[in-house]
Amino acid sequence: MPKKRKxxxxxxGDKGKEPMVYCDNCGKLVPRSKAVRVTVxxxxxxxxxxxxxxxxxxxVPRYYVTKTYCINCAIYLGILKVRAEDERKRKVSLTKAPARREVITVPPASKPSQTQTPAPSTSQGTQGAQAKP
Known part of the structure; x- marks a missing residue:
C-alpha cells in the first residue's frame, strides 16, 4: 500500500512513543505530534x-488560549485545508505570514520643512583627516 505522506x-520522526492528548472539540485521544494546536x-x-x-x-485584559484539535475537527473547523497530492509533497509552510507592504508617507506641503545649514568646513579639519592614516 503506498504511503500518502512522507x-x-x-x-x-523516529522518537518512538509519545503522550496522547485529548481533542478540545470531540474528545478523541490523538498523539501529541499529530494534534493541531491553535493559539487564539x-x-x-x-x-x-x-x-x-x-x-x-x-x-482590558486579553488572554491567549491554546486549543488542541484532532485532524478531523481541524479540517471541519477550517483550520486545515485538504490539499492535492503535489501540494502535500512540497515543503511549504501552511501558516505563512502575509508580506508587509511598506507605506511611504510624504509630509504635507503646508508645514514648513526644517532644513539645517551645513557646518562651515575648515581647512584644518580636512588636513587633519588627511594627515592621519
Missing part, C-alpha cells in the same frame, strides 16, 4: 464594550 502525518486571543469583555473602556483609558 512523515506519516506526524512530527515525531480571548477576552472576557465583549468587543464593543472593550473599545469603549479603552477610549476611557482602562486596560
Amino acid at each position: 512523515n506519516r502525518g506526524r512530527h515525531k 486571543p480571548y477576552s472576557p469583555v465583549p468587543g464593543d464594550l472593550a473599545r469603549e473602556l479603552e477610549k476611557q483609558g482602562a486596560i
Whole structure:
C-alpha cells in the first residue's frame, strides 16, 4: 500500500512513543505530534464594550488560549485545508505570514520643512583627516 505522506502525518520522526492528548472539540485521544494546536486571543469583555473602556483609558485584559484539535475537527473547523497530492509533497509552510507592504508617507506641503545649514568646513579639519592614516 503506498504511503500518502512522507512523515506519516506526524512530527515525531523516529522518537518512538509519545503522550496522547485529548481533542478540545470531540474528545478523541490523538498523539501529541499529530494534534493541531491553535493559539487564539480571548477576552472576557465583549468587543464593543472593550473599545469603549479603552477610549476611557482602562486596560482590558486579553488572554491567549491554546486549543488542541484532532485532524478531523481541524479540517471541519477550517483550520486545515485538504490539499492535492503535489501540494502535500512540497515543503511549504501552511501558516505563512502575509508580506508587509511598506507605506511611504510624504509630509504635507503646508508645514514648513526644517532644513539645517551645513557646518562651515575648515581647512584644518580636512588636513587633519588627511594627515592621519
